[in-house]
Amino acid sequence: xxxxxxxxxxxxxxxxxxxxxxxxxxxxxxxxxxxxxxxxxxxxxxxxxxxxxxxxxxxxxxxxxxxxxxxxxxxxxxxxxxxxxxxxxxxxxxxxxxxxxxxxxxxxxxxxxxxxxxxxxxxxxxxxxxxxxxxxxxxxxxxxxxxxxxxxxxxxxxxxxxxxxxxxxxxxxxxxxxxxxxxxxxxxxxxxxxxxxxxxxxxxxxxxxxxxxxxxxxxxxxxxxxxxxxxxxxxxxxxxxxxxxxxxxxxxxxxxxxxxxxxxxxxxxxxxxxxxxxxxxxxxxxxxxxxxxxxxxxxxxxxxxxxxxxxxxxxxxxxxxxxxxxxxxxxxxxxxxxxxxxxxxxxxxxxxxxxxxxxxxxxxxxxxxxxxxxxxxxxxxxxxxxxxxxxxxxxxxxxxxxxxxxxxxxxxxxxxxxxxxxxxxxxxxxxxxxxxxxxxxxxxxxxxx
Numbered sequence: 515x516x517x518x519x520x521x522x523x524x525x526x527x528x529x530x531x532x533x534x535x536x537x538x539x540x541x542x543x544x545x546x547x548x549x550x551x552x553x554x555x556x557x558x559x560x561x562x563x564x565x566x567x568x569x570x571x572x573x574x575x576x577x578x579x580x581x582x583x584x585x586x587x588x589x590x591x592x593x594x595x596x597x598x599x600x601x602x603x604x605x606x607x608x609x610x611x612x613x614x615x616x617x618x619x620x621x622x623x624x625x626x627x628x629x630x631x632x633x634x635x636x637x638x639x640x641x642x643x644x645x646x647x648x649x650x651x652x653x654x655x656x657x658x659x660x661x662x663x664x665x666x667x668x669x670x671x672x673x674x675x676x677x678x679x680x681x682x683x684x685x686x687x688x689x690x691x692x693x694x695x696x697x698x699x700x701x702x703x704x705x706x707x708x709x710x711x712x713x714x715x716x717x718x719x720x721x722x723x724x725x726x727x728x729x730x731x732x733x734x735x736x737x738x739x740x741x742x743x744x745x746x747x748x749x750x751x752x753x754x755x756x757x758x759x760x761x762x763x764x765x766x767x768x769x770x771x772x773x774x775x776x777x778x779x780x781x782x783x784x785x786x787x788x789x790x791x792x793x794x795x796x797x798x799x800x801x802x803x804x805x806x807x808x809x810x811x812x813x814x815x816x817x818x819x820x821x822x823x824x825x826x827x828x829x830x831x832x833x834x835x836x837x838x839x840x841x842x843x844x845x846x847x848x849x850x851x852x853x854x855x856x857x858x859x860x861x862x863x864x865x866x867x868x869x870x871x872x873x874x875x876x877x878x879x880x881x882x883x884x885x886x887x888x889x890x891x892x893x894x895x896x897x898x899x900x901x902x903x904x905x906x907x908x909x910x911x912x913x914x915x916x917x918x919x920x921x922x923x924x925x926x927x928x929x930x931x932x933x934x935x936x937x938x939x940x941x942x943x944x945x946x947x948x949x950x951x952x953x954x955x956x957x958x959x960x961x962x963x
Contacts, residue, residue: 555580556580556581556582557580557581557582557621557622557917557920557921558582558583558584558619558620558621558622559572559575559576559581559582559583559584559620559621559622559623559624560583560584560585560586560587560614560617560620560622560623560624560644561583561585561586561587561588561597561623561624561626562587562611562614562623562624562625562626562627562635562639563587563588563625563626563627563628563631563635563649564586564587564588564590564593564594564596564597564626565588565593565626566718567626567649568588568624568626568627568649569593569596569597569600571624571626571647571649571676571909571913572601572624573600574907574909574910574913575624575647575913575917576601577910577913578910578913578914578917580917581913581917583601583605584605584606584617584619584620585605585606585607585608585614585617585620586601586605586606586607586608587607587608587609587610587611587613587614588607588609589609589729589730589731589733589734589748590721590724590728590729590730590748590749591609591728591729592721592723592728594607594608594609595607609730609733610733611623611635611638612638615638615639615642615644616642620644621644621645621920622644622645622646622647622672622916622917622920623635623639623644623645623646623647624647624649625639625646625647625648625649626649626676627649628734628751628752628757628758629651629653629654629757629758629759629763630654630736630737630738630756630757630758631736632648632649632651632652632653632654632658632662633653633654633655633658633661633662634736634737636648636662636665636673637661637662637665640662640665640666640668640669640671640673641665641669643669643671644671645671645672645673645919645920646666646671646672646673646674647674647676647913647916648662648673648674648675648676648933649675649676650675650676650677650763650767650768650771650933650936650937651759651762651763651764651767651933651936651937651940651941652675652930652933652934652936652937653933653934653937653938653941654758654759654763656938656941656961656962659930659934659937659938659960660960662930662933662934663930663931663934666929666930672916672919672920672923672926673926673929673930674912674915674916674919674926674927674928674929675928675929675930675932675933675936676912676928677767677768677771677772677912677928677933677936678908678909678911678912679768679771679772679775679908680771680772680775680912680927680928680932681908681911681912681914681915681927681928682902682908682911683900683902683906683908683911684843684848684849684850684900684901684902684908685772685775685776685843685850685908687850687899687900688776688832688834688841688843688850689775689776689777689778691841691850691852691899692776692777692834692836692841695838696836696839696841696852696854696899697834697835697836697837697838697839697840697841697852697854698836698837698838698839698857699813699836699837699838700777700812700813700814700834700835700836701813701814701815701835701836701837702814702815702816702817702834702835703773703777703814703815703816703817703832703833703834703835704816704817704818704832704833704835705769705772705773705816705817705818705819705831705832705833706818706819706820706821706829706830706831707765707766707768707769707820707829707830707845708819708820708821708822708827708828708829708830709765709820709821709822709828710821710822710823710827710828711828714822714828715793715794715802715822716750716752716753716764716798717750717794717796718749718750719749720745720746720749720750721749724745724748724749725743725745726743729743729745729748731743731748734748738756738757739756746797752764752800753794753796753797753798753799753800754798754799754800755799755800758800759937759940759941759944760800760801760804760944761789761800761801761802761804761820761822762787762804762806762940762941762943762944763937763940763941765820766804766806766818766820766940766943767936767937767940769818769832769940770816770935770936770937770939770940771928771932771936772832772843773816773832774932774935774936774939776832776834777810777812777814778812779810779811779812779957780935780957780958781810781935781936781938781939781955781957781960782808782809782810782816782939782942782955782957783809783810783811783954783955783956783957784808784809784952784953784954784955785806785807785808785809785939785942785943785945785946785952785953785954785955786806786807786946786952786953787804787805787806787807787942787943787944787945787946787947788804788805788806788946788947789801789803789804789805789943789947790802790803791803792823793822793823794822794823801947802821802822802823803819803820803821803822803823804818804819804820804943805817805818805819805820806818806819806942806943806946808939808942811957818943829845829846830845830846831843831844831845831846837857838854838855838856838857839852839853839854839855839895840852840853841853841899847901848901848902848906849898849900849901849902850899850900850901851897851898851899852897852899853895853897854895854897855895859884859887860884860887861884863876863877863880865877912927912928915927931960934960935957935960938955938960939955939957942955945962
């Protein structure tokens with residue numbers, strides 16, 4: 515039986531385990547020779563999509579030693595100007611990311627575009643010989659997945675998907691605990707990610723100069739339906755299915771990445787989703803409440819919910835329910851906790867409907883076989899297994915792991931196959947709602963039934 519000492523001793527090993535994901539299928543073969551490096555040995559990075567996520571990602575990426583930003587592409591002139599304010603006037607900026615891909619001084623690109631541009635930007639970058647960090651969700655449509663996987667294989671370039679929980683030391687600890695049998699056999703996972711605020715519900719601020727002069731609307735639209743310019747759609751694109759994947763692609767995908775990393779599962783085989791627009795009835799067509807249930811071939815169920823409706827605290831977390839206890843990941847405290855309840859040592863009895871004489875005789879015979887060990891039942895053991903240190907950032911670790919792979923050409927911690935399985939599973943909830951039915955998915959072939 516695990517003890518507090520076992521848990522605390524094991525915690526020291528988590529740093530080495532943070533990047534471990536033994537079940538991943540490597541996409542990137544070892545290069546026979548080290549890749550050409552920049553004269554100063556920096557990895558020279560370009561940003562494609564300089565919105566909130568893109569600028570935040572870049573700030574974190576540049577904290578990794580030996581990384582330099584050299585170029586930025588975005589469809590809004592104000593973000594290009596701000597990139598120079600943030601990172602220097604010598605940064606090359608453009609509305610057209612293709613200009614970045616022709617530059618020989620760009621080693622890797624960080625893609626943080628709207629979801630409907632993920633596939634094309636990633637494939638173009640890989641074909642241009644660039645290593646790619648691709649923000650989640652990897653796909654917007656199911657047809658995107660095979661195209662990205664194939665491009666990564668053919669180009670022999672590094673591609674890592676940006677679900678940072680896969681690099682978290684907290685999630686690595688949870689993976690270790692589950693594998694050790696800390697909660698027995700896993701039966702169910704319950705996960706949540708609620709954002710009860712206007713900004714959390716994607717009502718991002720629109721700059722005062724937003725217009726067809728400052729925004730490249732045709733470039734933004736790309737493969738989406740051609741409609742007149744809309745500043746709301748340009749700057750709050752997650753609210754519309756034409757450009758984003760709703761809460762499933764924005765938040766469910768993180769929960770799937772975490773579940774798959776911790777359990778080693780490839781994905782669910784069956785899904786049922788429900789939800790609706792309960793509060794933010796502002797013209798959007800992406801639901802603000804989403805719930806879904808998923809069946810896994812490994813023998814456990816996953817229950818997810820996201821709530822964008824005002825009224826409660828913002829929260830994120832997992833609860834893993836096993837045959838011998840519970841394991842909880844708390845996103846607010848960045849910790850994992852195990853509450854262990856050992857399996858009953860006796861089967862119990864139900865004799866109240868028997869005669870008094872038979873009850874007495876039965877219990878006497880029962881106690882000969884099962885002497886009393888725990889009069890009040892088996893005791894629970896609550897142990898705080900691990901807490902990340904103050905200021906810890908799994909995003910930093912995720913970028914650190916990516917740049918290590920760029921340097922040594924070793925497999926990444928979250929390749930395109932893993933990214934497709936996480937995003938494909940998440941989007942099953944949208945498909946279920948659209949079809950008004952249970953949907954089936956093959957996590958091995960990554961195909962809808």
